[in-house]
Every structure is written in structure tokens, then in C-alpha cells.
Amino acid sequence: MRTVIFGLGLLVGLSRAAALNKRAVLADCLAQAAIAVDQIDSKDWELDTKPFNTLFPYKPDVVAVPTTKEQIRSAVVCGAKSGYKVTPKSGGHSYGSYGLGGEDGHLVIELDRMFAVKLDTKTNIATAESGTRLGHLAVELWAQGKRAIAHGTCPGVGISGHALHGGFGLSSHTHGLALDWIVGLNIVLANGTLVHASATEHSDLFWGMLGAGSNFGVVTSFELKTFAPPANLTWFVANLPLKKETSVAALEALEEYTLNTMPAQLNMRVMGTPRMTQLEGVYHGSKQELQDALAPLLAKTGGNILATGTTDWPGSLQHYATMSLNQTHPHTEQETFYGKSLELKGLSGAAAQDFVDYWYDRAKNVTGTWFFQLDLQGGKNSGVWNGNHESSSYAHRDKLYILQFFFRSTAKTMPPEAVKLVDEWTAATVKSIPASELGMYINYPDLSLNRTRAHEMYWGKSMPKLQQLKTQLDPQELFYYPISIRPGTAA
Numbered sequence: 001m002r003t004v005i006f007g008l009g010l011l012v013g014l015s016r017a018a019a020l021n022k023r024a025v026l027a028d029c030l031a032q033a034a035i036a037v038d039q040i041d042s043k044d045w046e047l048d049t050k051p052f053n054t055l056f057p058y059k060p061d062v063v064a065v066p067t068t069k070e071q072i073r074s075a076v077v078c079g080a081k082s083g084y085k086v087t088p089k090s091g092g093h094s095y096g097s098y099g100l101g102g103e104d105g106h107l108v109i110e111l112d113r114m115f116a117v118k119l120d121t122k123t124n125i126a127t128a129e130s131g132t133r134l135g136h137l138a139v140e141l142w143a144q145g146k147r148a149i150a151h152g153t154c155p156g157v158g159i160s161g162h163a164l165h166g167g168f169g170l171s172s173h174t175h176g177l178a179l180d181w182i183v184g185l186n187i188v189l190a191n192g193t194l195v196h197a198s199a200t201e202h203s204d205l206f207w208g209m210l211g212a213g214s215n216f217g218v219v220t221s222f223e224l225k226t227f228a229p230p231a232n233l234t235w236f237v238a239n240l241p242l243k244k245e246t247s248v249a250a251l252e253a254l255e256e257y258t259l260n261t262m263p264a265q266l267n268m269r270v271m272g273t274p275r276m277t278q279l280e281g282v283y284h285g286s287k288q289e290l291q292d293a294l295a296p297l298l299a300k301t302g303g304n305i306l307a308t309g310t311t312d313w314p315g316s317l318q319h320y321a322t323m324s325l326n327q328t329h330p331h332t333e334q335e336t337f338y339g340k341s342l343e344l345k346g347l348s349g350a351a352a353q354d355f356v357d358y359w360y361d362r363a364k365n366v367t368g369t370w371f372f373q374l375d376l377q378g379g380k381n382s383g384v385w386n387g388n389h390e391s392s393s394y395a396h397r398d399k400l401y402i403l404q405f406f407f408r409s410t411a412k413t414m415p416p417e418a419v420k421l422v423d424e425w426t427a428a429t430v431k432s433i434p435a436s437e438l439g440m441y442i443n444y445p446d447l448s449l450n451r452t453r454a455h456e457m458y459w460g461k462s463m464p465k466l467q468q469l470k471t472q473l474d475p476q477e478l479f480y481y482p483i484s485i486r487p488g489t490a491a
Contacts, residue, residue, distance in 0.1 A: 022083055023061055026107060029078035030064055035071045038063040038110070047330055048089075048110045049100060054336045054412050056097035056447075060087070060108040067113050069186065069194065069220035076218055076478075077192040079107040085480045088218040090131055091158020091331075095339060096447045098214070099161065102481040109218060112158065112329045119144040124226050125183065130219045132159045135317070135325035142314050147226035150175035150383070153320040156327045159222060164213025165442045166394050168375060168384075168402060170282045170320060173267045175227060176383035179210045179392055184223030187216070190474040194220070199391070208469045211393030212459055215466070215485045216473050229313035234290045235320070236308045238279040240270070240301055244360040251352040253300040254376075258400060259346075264381040266293050270374040274364060279303065282316050338414050339406040340426045341444035343399040347374070350432040358428040366421050368407060375402040395460040396439040403429070404444045423448070445483075454483040 030037055038045040048063050061084065064075045079086035084107040089099035091112065096102055111131035117140035119126045124147055128137055135155025141147045152162055152169035159178075167178020175181075184198040185206065197206040208216055242250055254270070262268070268281035279297075283290035287308050298304060309319065318325055347355060363370070378385045378400040389397050396402075405425050407418040426446075430438055440446055440457040455463050463485075470477075471487040 026062055026078055026082035026084060029081060030062070030075065033071065033074035033078065035075055035078075036065040036067075038065060047332060048092075048108070050092075050332060050334060051097045051100060052093045052333055052335065053095055053097060054334060055338070055414060056100075056102075058097050058100040058102065058106075059104050060100055060106045061104075063108045063110050065110045065113055069188075072109060072111075072218055072220050073188045073192060073194050075107070075109050076188045076190070079109075080190065080192070080476075080478050082107075086218070086478050087481060088130070088160065088214075089158075090160035091133055091156060091162070093154070093157045093333070094161060095337075095445050096482075098481045098483075102483075111160065111218075112331065114220075115328045117141065117144075119147060119226070121145045126224045126226055128159060128222045128224060130158075130160045130221060131329075132222075133157060133327045133331065134159060134162060135321065135323075135327045138314065138317055139326045141226060145226075146228060146313075148229050148313055149178060149181035149224050149226055151178045153317070155317075155321050155323055155325045156331050156333055160219055161214065162443065163222070164209055164219070165211060166396075168377060168441070168443075170267045170269070170316075171284075172384055173262070173376060173379070173382050174264050174284050176387045177394065177397075179394060180383070180387050181224050181226070182210060182222055183225050185209055186220045186223075188218045188220060190217065190476070190478040198223075204465075204469060205473065207391065208393050208466055210391070211395065211462065212466050212485060214481070215470060215479055217479065230284050231312065232286050232310050233313060233316040234283045234285065234287050234308055234310045235316055236279075236281060236283065236290055236294075236305055238294065238298065238303050238305045240277045240279060240303045242277050242301075244356060246302070247356040247359070248348075248352045250301045251356070252348045253297065255346050255348050255400070257297045257300075258376045258379045260380060261296055262376065262379050262381060263293050264383065265289070268376050270372075270376075272359070272372045272374075274366075274368075274370065278306070280320075282320075286310060336409040336412055336414065337406060338409075338419055338422055338447075339404060339444060340422050340446040340448075341405075341441045342401075342403045342426065342429065343377075343396040343439035343441055344401045344403055344433070345398070345437045346400050347403070347429075351429060354431055355425075355429045358425050363421060363425060366417055368409070368415070368418060370405075370407045370418070370421060372425075373404045373406065375404075376400070377402050393459065393462040393466055395458070395462045396441065399439060402441050402444070404441075449483070451483050451486070455485065458483075459485070 114129040163178035
């Protein structure tokens with residue numbers, strides 16, 4: 001027994017020594033490249049390793065903090081030489097802490113000290129460093145030329161994770177996804193080369209990055225085409241006084257409206273909480289135009305407009321923000337939550353009934369801070385639907401809705417009834433929907449999925465080509481996280 005215990009102790013000792021040696025090799029490589037590294041337990045370390053979702057407090061071995069593209073390249077090379085998995089972190093808002101690796105022990109490349117934005121006012125093409133947060137991007141594009149791109153509503157979210165995996169927001173029905181505004185990427189690959197990708201250069205890589213960008217390299221900067229927002233945008237909130245017996249009909253009216261009537265200028269979502277159900281969004285135009293656009297839907301659902309405000313582009317963004325727009329380093333946000341998403345071609349008939357039954361019979365009896373959010377992504381007038389379906393690996397441009405179920409806890413733990421609510425409501429909603437019509441949005445991930453199922457739900461029909469790209473560009477899985485794409489040929 002003593003021999004066994006001694007042997008186990010020796011193995012543990014050797015393992016620790018190997019880990020320390022591995023870290024020492026990495027530290028020496030980063031020092032030679034003059035790349036700053038967070039000292040463990042320093043204020044920078046605490047900030048850079050603080051998870052957005054407290055349920056997933058993964059700890060990297062090393063956090064490198066580059067300030068140039070060459071330092072990003074060197075950090076990737078150092079990670080590969082030292083035997084580390086390499087994880088870029090832009091905004092750090094991953095639900096599953098994938099920006100920290102999704103597990104312990106990674107080399108994290110913290111990008112948020114790199115947030116410069118420059119607009120070429122002759123071409124209206126902007127260059128944004130990969131640590132830029134959405135609010136700062138919006139502020140700079142507006143200040144430099146009153147320009148914009150489509151993106152989400154949270155100012156602190158980083159452009160990289162958001163745009164490289166879709167990038168839906170309250171301008172997407174008008175202007176498409178954030179990834180639709182990317183015209184070029186500067187990327188460090190697993191072999192340490194820095195390449196420029198676009199529709200005409202490394203076009204397969206460009207296609208893969210637009211939808212699955214966390215799998216193939218580290219973006220150093222984005223090149224973005226931009227648009228001129230209208231002078232007037234009108235935000236709004238409308239009440240939907242729904243009951244169980246009227247909700248299926250209301251959902252079917254909403255589906256018909258979204259498919260066939262909803263104008264391109266209208267961007268909208270349904271928000272449901274234990275206390276209320278409402279429509280909210282932004283119309284690219286005047287209050288009167290908004291009222292005219294909503295009238296057919298409100299007439300069928302019994303809804304009414306509660307509040308509106310007409311403002312400019314920054315004002316419309318600030319209305320839905322929970323903080324000032326201009327977010328850079330240092331930035332911190334933290335919550336405790338559990339959520340899932342679905343991408344759906346519709347929500348009517350049996351599926352609507354299943355959704356409503358769970359909503360009124362089960363969900364409304366659960367105490368706590370929960371909501372569902374039904375984003376209206378598609379329809380015949382949608383910028384998402386009318387975009388080029390073959391230009392990116394985002395696999396769900398054909399879906400009408402993005403539906404998110406979300407429970408926020410005031411404690412640092414998640415009560416079992418919260419997990420049950422989200423899991424069961426999701427399952428109830430899809431039980432009558434063919435699997436071929438379902439998807440999920442990776443920016444609102446389902447953390448219960450295994451790797452294979454995650455691939456099916458997030459990337460679907462794009463998987464065969466994505467796996468071929470992974471084989472060509474990262475066969476050793478340097479850019480690994482728990483649901484990253486595997487090298488090889490899809491089954």
C-alpha cells in the first residue's frame with residue numbers, strides 16, 4: 001500500500017512539475033515577444049478572468065494582453081509551441097465562458113486593450129480592432145461620419161464573438177446581421193501566419209469565419225462596410241393583453257404578420273415575463289409611420305402602444321442599453337443565469353399550443369426572474385432573409401424566429417426549478433416540430449448539449465465544409481473549446 005501511495009504521489013508530483021514547466025516555457029516565450037501578461041491575483045488578472053456568467057468560473061493558466069497584431073500573432077505561436085490551447089477573448093460575454101476556454105488551463109489572449117476604430121470617409125469602410133465593444137464601435141462610427149452597422153443592443157459585448165457567430169439585433173430586420181457588414185478580416189491562423197480574408201481572398205476561410213469564427217483563428221481587425229442611419233428612429237413598447245385562450249391565435253397572427261406584412265423598417269421582439277407580455281423595438285422612421293406599420297398586428301392581437309420616442313441612431317441604441325454606450329477597457333459585467341435558444345421557422349398550430357400550455361400552466365407558477373424573448377428575424381421583407389444565404393456559414397438565415405428562454409438568479413447558484421423551467425419549456429416547444437426545421441443560436445447557447453449535438457444545432461448544413469476547413473487550418477485543435485468544430489469529415 002505504501003508503494004502504491006508513493007507511486008501516486010510521484011505521479012502527482014511529476015504532473016505538477018510538467019504543468020509548471022509548460023507554463024514557464026510559455027511565460028519565457030511571451031516575455032521574449034514583449035507581450036504583457038496578467039500577474040496571477042493582480043487586479044488585471046481578476047478583471048480579465050471574471051466570468052460574465054458566475055456559473056462558469058473557469059481559470060486560464062496564462063492571460064496574455066497584446067496591444068498590436070504582431071503581438072497577437074506571437075501569442076498564438078507561443079501557445080502552440082508550449083502545448084496550450086489558445087482562446088481569444090474580446091468582450092467576455094459568452095454564456096458558457098468560452099472566452100475563458102470553456103474549461104480550465106488555457107492560454108487566453110485578452111483583446112480588449114485593442115479597440116481602435118477608424119472610418120474612411122471616402123469609402124465608408126471602417127476598420128475596428130478585435131477588442132472593440134459594440135457600444136464603442138457605434139459611438140466612433142457616428143462621431144467620425146454618422147455611419148453605422150447592424151448589431152446587438154448590449155454596449156459591452158465584444159464585436160468578435162458577436163459578429164463572427166451571427167450578430168442579431170434591433171436593426172437586423174432592416175439591415176441584416178452584424179456579419180453581413182464584414183467585408184474583410186485580418187486573422188492569425190494556427191500556424192502563426194497572418195492572413196487577410198475576404199470574398200476574394202481566402203474566400204473559404206472568410207465564409208467559415210462568418211458564422212463559426214471561433215474555430216479557425218484569432219481576428220486582429222475587422223473591415224466593415226457601413227450605412228447612414230435615417231435622421232429619425234422611433235423606439236416603442238406595446239402591450240399585448242394575452243390570456244391562455246387568446247395566445248395561440250395571437251402567435252399565429254404574429255407569424256402571418258412577420259412573414260408577409262412586417263415592413264423592412266420595423267425591428268421588433270416579443271418579451272414575456274411572469275407579469276406581462278409586450279412588443280418592443282425600433283422603427284426606422286417617424287412615430288406616425290410606426291403606428292401605421294403596427295396597426296394590422298395590434299388590431300388582431302388586441303395590443304396597444306404604451307410608449308414611443310423619436311430620436312437619432314445613438315439615441316435608439318441608448319434606449320435599449322443598460323449602461324452608457326461608450327464601453328472600452330476596463331469593463332465588467334456579471335450575472336448568474338441559465339438560458340437556451342431555438343431558431344424556428346415559425347410558432348403556430350401544435351407548436352404554439354405546446355408553448356402556450358407550458359407558459360400558462362407551468363411557467364407562470366414558477367417564482368423568480370425569468371423571461372422569454374422572441375426575436376423576429378425573418379419574413380419576406382427581412383434583411384436577414386434577403387441577404388446572401390451562401391456568403392457565410394451562419395446556418396439559420398432561413399429561420400423566422402430566434403427564441404430565447406432565460407432565468408436570472410440573484411444568488412451565485414441556480415435553483416433546480418430554474419433549470420427545470422428552461423429545459424422543460426424548450427422541450428415542450430419543439431416536441432411537435434420536425435428536427436430538420438430546428439436550430440439554435442450559438443450566441444445564446446444550450447450548455448447541456450454534447451459536442452456532436454451542438455454542431456448539428458448551431459451549424460447544421462454548414463458542418464461538412466466547416467470540418468474540412470478545420471482539418472486544413474487547425475488539425476491539432478489549437479483553437480479548442482468544449483463545442484468547437486472537430487477536424488475531419490462530417491458523418
